[in-house]
Amino acid sequence: xxxxDPALLAAPPLTEAEDRLPPxxxxxxxxxxxxxEIRAIGFDMDHTLAxxxxxxxxxxxxxxxxxxxxxxxxxSPWLLEQDYDPAFAVRGLVxxxxxxxxxxxxxxxxxxxxxxxxxxxxxxxxxxxxxRRRLSTAAKGFRNIDTLFELPESHLYARMVDGLDRGxxxxxxxxxxxxxxxxxxxxxxxxxxxKAEILEHRDFFIPRDPQLALTLDRLKREGxxxxxxxxxxxxxxxxxxxxxxxxxxxxxxxxxxYFDLVVVSSRKxxxxxxxxxxxxxxxxxxxxxxxxxxxxxxxxxxxxxxxxYVGDHIYGDVxxxxxxxxxxxxxxxxxxxxxxxxxxxxxxxxxxLFRLETTRRRAQRRTSVIQDQWKRNRARRHVLGPRLSxxxxxxxxxxxxxxxxxxxxxxxxxxxxSLEIKGLQSAVEAAFNPMWGPIFRDRDEQTRFADQIQQFxxxxxxxxxxxxxxxxxxxxxxxxxALPHERREMVRS
Numbered sequence: 001x002x003x004x005d006p007a008l009l010a011a012p013p014l015t016e017a018e019d020r021l022p023p024x025x026x027x028x029x030x031x032x033x034x035x036x037e038i039r040a041i042g043f044d045m046d047h048t049l050a051x052x053x054x055x056x057x058x059x060x061x062x063x064x065x066x067x068x069x070x071x072x073x074x075x076s077p078w079l080l081e082q083d084y085d086p087a088f089a090v091r092g093l094v095x096x097x098x099x100x101x102x103x104x105x106x107x108x109x110x111x112x113x114x115x116x117x118x119x120x121x122x123x124x125x126x127x128x129x130x131x132r133r134r135l136s137t138a139a140k141g142f143r144n145i146d147t148l149f150e151l152p153e154s155h156l157y158a159r160m161v162d163g164l165d166r167g168x169x170x171x172x173x174x175x176x177x178x179x180x181x182x183x184x185x186x187x188x189x190x191x192x193x194x195k196a197e198i199l200e201h202r203d204f205f206i207p208r209d210p211q212l213a214l215t216l217d218r219l220k221r222e223g224x225x226x227x228x229x230x231x232x233x234x235x236x237x238x239x240x241x242x243x244x245x246x247x248x249x250x251x252x253x254x255x256x257x258y259f260d261l262v263v264v265s266s267r268k269x270x271x272x273x274x275x276x277x278x279x280x281x282x283x284x285x286x287x288x289x290x291x292x293x294x295x296x297x298x299x300x301x302x303x304x305x306x307x308x309y310v311g312d313h314i315y316g317d318v319x320x321x322x323x324x325x326x327x328x329x330x331x332x333x334x335x336x337x338x339x340x341x342x343x344x345x346x347x348x349x350x351x352x353l354f355r356l357e358t359t360r361r362r363a364q365r366r367t368s369v370i371q372d373q374w375k376r377n378r379a380r381r382h383v384l385g386p387r388l389s390x391x392x393x394x395x396x397x398x399x400x401x402x403x404x405x406x407x408x409x410x411x412x413x414x415x416x417x418s419l420e421i422k423g424l425q426s427a428v429e430a431a432f433n434p435m436w437g438p439i440f441r442d443r444d445e446q447t448r449f450a451d452q453i454q455q456f457x458x459x460x461x462x463x464x465x466x467x468x469x470x471x472x473x474x475x476x477x478x479x480x481x482a483l484p485h486e487r488r489e490m491v492r493s
Contacts, residue, residue, distance in 0.1 A: 092449025097178025
């Protein structure tokens, strides 16, 4: 069999309805997901079931954290004058608290972009500090920016580094700033002040989507047990979920009617490793505080790969539930819709980049061959010179001149193509984010964030409501794994 046989596919061909589904509404499988075998589906709440309005919620956290730092840690009021820039940071970055830097890493955990405070670092500056070594982001002073909650933290820290460098803020070093920002961000989320303001203005901060109730209802009617597993406490959870679901369906008038089990104050990721007692919530027989994995599985009469968990935190929701409980995982990436729209808008530029890069590589390969021919010519002249006639020597020299000129011309073309590619690539990446580019790639490399998704998520999508278009009894197929030579045969066929 010379051509690739479509019958070898693990997945049947897409139906016409699936093919028409907009990219932003699709669920992207990384591992085949047999929904019919799933007995229970769990959901995180913050940034999963509840999608908080951005950048307004981030600006609120930024502002309240700055006030805490000025009031309780005696930082200069200059900090209160710094406006929040929602375009500054993206998810997937790493904060280096020892050096005052934010880093973007590739899948090999090497630094590919960086800024000190809010100032972008050049390639030479990055090489001087980090070289090309693989970073351990679990080391002291590093913090992974893996959730949307942490974006205001990144911006606030960068502004404080700027202030320290300019002599406008006083601190011992960048690490003190790091610890103080961590304290402030954690405090505004723990002390209830920020949550109280969100609940007071919930119509503004928490947009409703009628599709959410339809999605949960469909899953329930198909026999799936649904559970909520959140780190938020009961009062905030009840306020948010009631706002989203109460009165959306006459058959399920209260938000608890959608869930077989509700677990608040779960302390993820410790929920998957510790074994604290679950404490019942008074007046709500299916609601508990705390608990642990084995207890939850016993309550639901489902375990391991019979459970699908949906969350937005790559570590607390996806990695730990996958590694410690063997649950199937669906990662929510709210930024996905925007990135897909930008990919579509920039598709002509991306095709042009592919064409230019293909031409450059071919020209580079041809240059290499011609340079080798020139070297071979010179070697022959050196070795055979004493035995060659004058005419043969002249012919070799003439050939060498021609080869040298051809190689020089081709190298100039390669250099021009490289400049054109660099300019177009920079323009495309700046459309995603002027400082960081897209969150899934950097040039032709996958980012650490993209690599983590591939390692630990069974699938990913932009919002919970996209599950409505997935048949709860069907199988969601991942792409057929293929080596580079197999992909070429697939394209040719």
